[in-house]
Amino acid sequence: MSLTEEILSQLPGDVLGGLRQSDRILASLRTDETPVPTVVTENPQPLAVVDWDVIVCGGTLGILIACALAVRGLRVALIEKGILRGREQEWNISRKELEVFVELELLTEKELQNAIATQYNPARVSFQGGVEVWVEDVLNIGIDPVYLLATLKTRFLAVGGKLFENTPFSEAVVHPNGVMLNNQFTTKLLIDAMGHLSPITRQARQGKKPDALCLVVGSCAQGFPENSTGDLLLSFTSLQNQCQYFWEAFPARDGRTTYLFTYMDAHPQRLTLEALFAEYLRLLPEYQNVELNQLQLQRALFGFFPTYRQSPLKTPWNHILPVGDSSGNQSPLSFGGFGAMVRHLRRLTLGIEEALQTEQFSANSLALLQPYQPSLTVTWLFQKAMSVGVHQKIDPEQINQLLSAVFQEMQQLGTPVLKPFLQDIVQFSALTQTLLRTGLSHPALVAKIIPQVGLASLLDWMVHYGNLSVYTALFSLSPMLETWVNHQPREKQYYWHRLVDAWKYGSGGDYSQDN
Numbered sequence: 001m002s003l004t005e006e007i008l009s010q011l012p013g014d015v016l017g018g019l020r021q022s023d024r025i026l027a028s029l030r031t032d033e034t035p036v037p038t039v040v041t042e043n044p045q046p047l048a049v050v051d052w053d054v055i056v057c058g059g060t061l062g063i064l065i066a067c068a069l070a071v072r073g074l075r076v077a078l079i080e081k082g083i084l085r086g087r088e089q090e091w092n093i094s095r096k097e098l099e100v101f102v103e104l105e106l107l108t109e110k111e112l113q114n115a116i117a118t119q120y121n122p123a124r125v126s127f128q129g130g131v132e133v134w135v136e137d138v139l140n141i142g143i144d145p146v147y148l149l150a151t152l153k154t155r156f157l158a159v160g161g162k163l164f165e166n167t168p169f170s171e172a173v174v175h176p177n178g179v180m181l182n183n184q185f186t187t188k189l190l191i192d193a194m195g196h197l198s199p200i201t202r203q204a205r206q207g208k209k210p211d212a213l214c215l216v217v218g219s220c221a222q223g224f225p226e227n228s229t230g231d232l233l234l235s236f237t238s239l240q241n242q243c244q245y246f247w248e249a250f251p252a253r254d255g256r257t258t259y260l261f262t263y264m265d266a267h268p269q270r271l272t273l274e275a276l277f278a279e280y281l282r283l284l285p286e287y288q289n290v291e292l293n294q295l296q297l298q299r300a301l302f303g304f305f306p307t308y309r310q311s312p313l314k315t316p317w318n319h320i321l322p323v324g325d326s327s328g329n330q331s332p333l334s335f336g337g338f339g340a341m342v343r344h345l346r347r348l349t350l351g352i353e354e355a356l357q358t359e360q361f362s363a364n365s366l367a368l369l370q371p372y373q374p375s376l377t378v379t380w381l382f383q384k385a386m387s388v389g390v391h392q393k394i395d396p397e398q399i400n401q402l403l404s405a406v407f408q409e410m411q412q413l414g415t416p417v418l419k420p421f422l423q424d425i426v427q428f429s430a431l432t433q434t435l436l437r438t439g440l441s442h443p444a445l446v447a448k449i450i451p452q453v454g455l456a457s458l459l460d461w462m463v464h465y466g467n468l469s470v471y472t473a474l475f476s477l478s479p480m481l482e483t484w485v486n487h488q489p490r491e492k493q494y495y496w497h498r499l500v501d502a503w504k505y506g507s508g509g510d511y512s513q514d515n
């Protein structure tokens with residue numbers, strides 16, 4: 001029996017079976033053998049009646065948008081294949097980002113306070129043989145998903161939302177005036193919030209292999225030496241198994257959470273989750289200065305995040321909008337899909353409401369709600385620079401050295417540069433200063449990135465970097481357009497509002513220094 005089998009078999013439920021099931025799904029994604037589902041079809045006949053303004057499929061993050069839209073008076077239904085319930089493990093986020101729940105009247109101040117299960121400070125960023133940077137108030141709040149989702153569910157039902165649990169989405173037929181779901185429900189807009197394995201997303205992407213993957217394993221356990229600080233990004237090993245291992249750790253309500261994560265391409269020979277879990281158990285004692293037999297595991301954690309260059313996803317169908325992990329709107333660097341959803345919640349809520357008011361249901365109009373954001377796309381190269389090809393040979397210390405150099409410069413540039421980056425927000429000025437300083441002080445190190453990431457990727461990145469500067473300029477000019485936009489017909493206003501949103505979020509302009 002392996003150590004992983006021994007340890008996981010001590011936990012309640014079939015955790016090992018769950019891990020192996022995730023590995024089977026991962027293996028099928030890594031080959032081109034996954035069958036493409038056909039769950040969305042089209043029918044040219046209009047529907048006789050359309051009962052709902054919005055139906056959200058999938059309740060984990062779906063309840064956030066469903067509740068926000070229902071509070072604004074829209075007729076909203078949510079269908080969930082199981083029971084709508086949050087997971088046990090906290091979601092980490094920064095405090096300021098949570099204000100949106102109160103602003104959109106989803107939670108009271110007191111409920112928001114109750115949803116905060118943990119809070120810690122400070123957090124560290126550190127790389128083997130290099131820099132150690134400490135920050136305050138970044139991703140240091142643990143939200144209790146069980147409480148959050150239960151409270152949102154109550155609010156959703158109180159404002160007239162309708163919840164259908166144990167109701168799996170099976171098919172959607174798109175008509176000119178709406179969508180028929182499961183041959184049972186009709187809606188003007190279908191929101192797909194079924195996660196990155198959503199059958200709608202898989203059909204839209206036509207079974208395309210992910211461009212990259214992030215694998216994460218970890219646990220929440222008791223028995224660690226007392227430690228009230230956290231790690232946001234830490235590495236203490238050289239390249240192993242063609243992977244740079246990164247660690248994350250923080251105090252949690254049920255003990256201490258520790259994660260091991262790593263980026264890689266989708267080659268079939270890459271590590272499985274089970275193999276990565278074995279690596280986690282091997283290295284955890286050294287990382288946290290603890291013996292495994294001192295720990296009482298509360299739960300094991302694991303998952304994988306497929307990422308696609310073509311993100312956010314633009315579905316080919318009218319009347320369908322992906323939201324949450326299915327949309328690919330989260331950073332390829334972090335697995336902070338909850339954080340990404342919260343950051344975009346206000347924009348999405350107001351945008352979807354305006355789409356309904358002005359009847360903008362074409363695929364092109366809805367795609368404006370999940371727009372191209374250069375601030376997101378530029379992070380692709382960072383992910384590539386933090387990983388190595390399956391057969392590529394690089395200096396085993398190269399990634400540590402590069403990251404250490406970059407964070408050293410960011411630290412010297414100060415909090416306004418460091419903090420947004422650690423919260424998945426890339427801004428032109430901060431990025432340019434960091435690149436210039438790193439390039440000037442570590443030219444040899446930077447030169448090594450070119451063969452590592454490849455010239456084509458670098459050139460592609462330069463286009464997005466250029467776009468980041470354009471979006472920054474356009475966003476700074478956007479207040480001048482406001483009066484003019486407000487005098488346009490409402491349909492035109494919808495387009496302009498979406499453009500301004502795209503410039504704002506696409507330039508990192510949604511971040512304010514008090515975040």
Ligand SMILES: Cc1cc2nc3c(=O)[nH]c(=O)nc-3n(C[C@H](O)[C@H](O)[C@H](O)COP(=O)(O)OP(=O)(O)OC[C@H]3O[C@@H](n4cnc5c(N)ncnc54)[C@H](O)[C@@H]3O)c2cc1C
Nearest residue numbers: 058060061081092168169194195303324325336337338339
């Ligand atoms: C180990 C780990 C740690 C994480 N930590 C953080 C963190 O600290 N901070 C953070 O911001 N994010 C974190 N994340 C990411 C976060 O959990 C995800 O981004 C989030 O769960 C995505 O939610 P989702 O609703 O889009 O998709 P999912 O979580 O995949 O949920 C999909 C929902 O759709 C339902 N569904 C699926 N298929 C159907 C169907 N056919 N019909 C109806 N319903 C269906 C499912 O039951 C589920 O409710 C973490 C993820 C992992 C794995």
